[in-house]
Amino acid sequence: MKETNKNKIQQFSPIRLQIYKEFWHALSSFKLNTQRLDDAPIPVHAGFNAGRAIIDNNTGDVIDTPASLLLDGLGGVDGVPLSYAAHGHVHNMNTIEDFKRCDKTALFNSTLDSIKLAKSVDDLIRFLLISFSDMKKFTFHYLAATPAVIDGGAPWLGSMAGCDAALAREIQSVQPAGQWCWIVRRADDGVLSGASVDEWEVFHRDTHSQSHTHNHTPTIAFIDPSSGHAPGWPLRNLLYYICTRFGARKVDVFASRNTHSLYGTLTTDARAYEQVSGVGWEKNSSTHKISPQTIDLSASLDPTKLADQAVELNLKLMKWRILPSLDLDVIGGQRCLLLGAGTLGCYVARGLMAWGVRHITLVDSGTVSYSNPVRQPLFEFEDCAEGGKPKAECAAERLRRIYPGVQACGVQLSIPMPGHPFPTSSKARVESEVHRLDALIDQHDSIFLLTDSRESRWLPTLLGKARNKTVINAALGFDSYLVMRHGTPVNKLGCYYCNDIVAPTDSLSDRTLDQMCTVTRPGVAPIAAATAVEMLTSLLQHPQQKHVGSTRAGGDHVHTDESLLGVTPHQIRGQLGRFDNVQITGMAFDRCTACSDVIQDAYHTQGMEMISRAINDSDYLVNISGYNNRE
Numbered sequence: 149m150k151e152t153n154k155n156k157i158q159q160f161s162p163i164r165l166q167i168y169k170e171f172w173h174a175l176s177s178f179k180l181n182t183q184r185l186d187d188a189p190i191p192v193h194a195g196f197n198a199g200r201a202i203i204d205n206n207t208g209d210v211i212d213t214p215a216s217l218l219l220d221g222l223g224g225v226d227g228v229p230l231s232y233a234a235h236g237h238v239h240n241m242n243t244i245e246d247f248k249r250c251d252k253t254a255l256f257n258s259t260l261d262s263i264k265l266a267k268s269v270d271d272l273i274r275f276l277l278i279s280f281s282d283m284k285k286f287t288f289h290y291l292a293a294t295p296a297v298i299d300g301g302a303p304w305l306g307s308m309a310g311c312d313a314a315l316a317r318e319i320q321s322v323q324p325a326g327q328w329c330w331i332v333r334r335a336d337d338g339v340l341s342g343a344s345v346d347e348w349e350v351f352h353r354d355t356h357s358q359s360h361t362h363n364h365t366p367t368i369a370f371i372d373p374s375s376g377h378a379p380g381w382p383l384r385n386l387l388y389y390i391c392t393r394f395g396a397r398k399v400d401v402f403a404s405r406n407t408h409s410l411y412g413t414l415t416t417d418a419r420a421y422e423q424v425s426g427v428g429w430e431k432n433s434s435t436h437k438i439s440p441q442t443i444d445l446s447a448s449l450d451p452t453k454l455a456d457q458a459v460e461l462n463l464k465l466m467k468w469r470i471l472p473s474l475d476l477d478v479i480g481g482q483r484c485l486l487l488g489a490g491t492l493g494c495y496v497a498r499g500l501m502a503w504g505v506r507h508i509t510l511v512d513s514g515t516v517s518y519s520n521p522v523r524q525p526l527f528e529f530e531d532c533a534e535g536g537k538p539k540a541e542c543a544a545e546r547l548r549r550i551y552p553g554v555q556a557c558g559v560q561l562s563i564p565m566p567g568h569p570f571p572t573s574s575k576a577r578v579e580s581e582v583h584r585l586d587a588l589i590d591q592h593d594s595i596f597l598l599t600d601s602r603e604s605r606w607l608p609t610l611l612g613k614a615r616n617k618t619v620i621n622a623a624l625g626f627d628s629y630l631v632m633r634h635g636t637p638v639n640k641l642g643c644y645y646c647n648d649i650v651a652p653t654d655s656l657s658d659r660t661l662d663q664m665c666t667v668t669r670p671g672v673a674p675i676a677a678a679t680a681v682e683m684l685t686s687l688l689q690h691p692q693q694k695h696v697g698s699t700r701a702g703g704d705h706v707h708t709d710e711s712l713l714g715v716t717p718h719q720i721r722g723q724l725g726r727f728d729n730v731q732i733t734g735m736a737f738d739r740c741t742a743c744s745d746v747i748q749d750a751y752h753t754q755g756m757e758m759i760s761r762a763i764n765d766s767d768y769l770v771n772i773s774g775y776n777n778r779e
Contacts, residue, residue: 175281272385330369365400564578595620
């Protein structure tokens with residue numbers, strides 16, 4: 149090609165970092181799960197292809213597209229087929245203040261230095277991304293740079309223009325596999341060959357030995373992500389590399405593109421790069437100045453995923469800042485069964501959901517009444533109309549509305565109770581209820597007893613012990629509450645009935661008006677419910693979990709079994725009138741009417757027959773347990 153405009157300063161097209169939303173997803177996930185509060189730079193990879201112009205379908209005009217490095221994930225570009233890699237770092241700051249005051253010039257110069265000190269052409273295309281991720285709002289603030297080396301007084305001169313199609317195909321045919329730039333030579337017989345630029349010295353030594361003249365001009369070729377009239381910035385760094393490392397002052401350059409490749413001769417003098425500086429900060433697309441940009445992805449994302457991320461962030465902040473060993477997975481993986489969807493059930497469900505529990509089943513036989521919504525936060529006035537919606541199903545539906553990520557299920561079910569005999573005609577129904585409750589307990593990990601009568605807790609206590617489940621009980625008085633966990637054979641702690649001086653009997657019949665409702669100070673239920681949830685989470689953070697012992701006084705010392713979240717009490721009895729609570733440890737009673745060995749043996753041996761007798765015969769549990777024969 150004939151040289152023209154030899155004294156014209158060669159211009160170069162800038163390159164931008166095109167960031168896909170998938171990258172921000174990946175960065176958020178990495179921040180949450182791996183990096184946390186560490187703000188060390190994260191090595192990442194982008195990619196690029198040869199530039200391609202597009203045709204306007206309306207006018208037929210050729211439209212150049214900007215040169216871009218495409219970034220859609222931390223590990224590389226997964227969604228776009230790209231041929232060539234670029235390397236960079238993300239500096240993801242912890243606060244917007246850190247983002248604003250970080251030394252951006254120093255970070256840019258560090259990236260530029262890695263280009264200037266490159267030992268291989270693989271290090272010549274680098275980028276820098278400084279960011280702050282507001283993961284609650286899913287908004288990202290960032291400043292990007294793709295640095296390029298510029299000379300301080302001896303620019304490259306010459307001109308590059310469209311390349312003959314036949315020559316372009318010939319040069320492209322000798323491109324080494326996987327190389328974004330290469331050197332080209334033509335032998336005396338006219339055959340063209342190519343090699344990696346890093347093989348410059350060997351390649352040209354061979355050229356000299358085979359050629360009759362040493363007055364040839366080296367030819368370099370590169371994949372140009374630009375499609376405009378000027379070659380892209382990668383050429384700037386490539387020219388610096390061959391000039392400072394191999395002493396090149398005059399080269400023929402081929403910019404390989406998918407459309408209208410360029411070719412030309414460029415020269416510089418010996419003063420090249422005596423004063424080196426760099427360019428490469430991206431301009432804000434709105435202000436056209438070098439300033440941070442903001443991208444808000446909340447509107448384009450599934451709201452459920454946004455909620456998942458926000459909830460997860462709230463929990464992981466505790467792990468990052470206070471308890472690095474906190475096992476959130478063991479809490480989130482719990483399958484919780486709530487027997488009772490009243491005031492306690494509603495508050496326990498909300499507390500579990502806030503801790504990340506995603507599988508909650510509520511059981512209740514009642515319907516929503518007009519007195520419920522003011523005390524029970526999962527119900528509204530409209531739920532009371534026409535006799536009221538089934539409580540369990542309504543509460544589960546409301547949980548899903550509050551947070552669609554929860555798997556909430558409502559089961560309308562009556563729990564058979566001692567002291568409430570049933571006629572023979574109801575035997576099939578009662579057996580069905582028992583089997584259904586047993587199946588629910590078997591399918592869940594943790595069982596909360598939150599019903600409003602003593603006797604309704606007996607059957608789930610029996611079945612929970614038989615199934616070796618974690619059982620947590622919460623009961624209310626006017627200004628008092630009890631929260632306790634049932635024991636296991638390992639810790640030998642008592643159940644709800646181990647402390648009773650009487651067996652469970654009918655407490656629901658012949659009640660006066662004041663006894664028909666739970667007459668309780670409004671603040672008692674939320675306190676008790678929160679205590680029950682926190683008791684479970686504390687247990688789950690102990691290596692022994694439900695089998696752990698209890699913080700208790702013993703002789704002249706205090707025996708403490710603490711989890712990561714603190715003590716693991718057996719019982720907490722609170723008194724709102726005094727605004728205090730006490731921890732009590734009660735060991736298992738060998739004549740308990742629910743968890744003692746003789747009762748459990750009778751259940752395992754007789755099954756439904758034993759349960760039927762306990763329900764229909766008020767003396768059965770007392771007699772079989774030996775309760776009346778205690779000394």
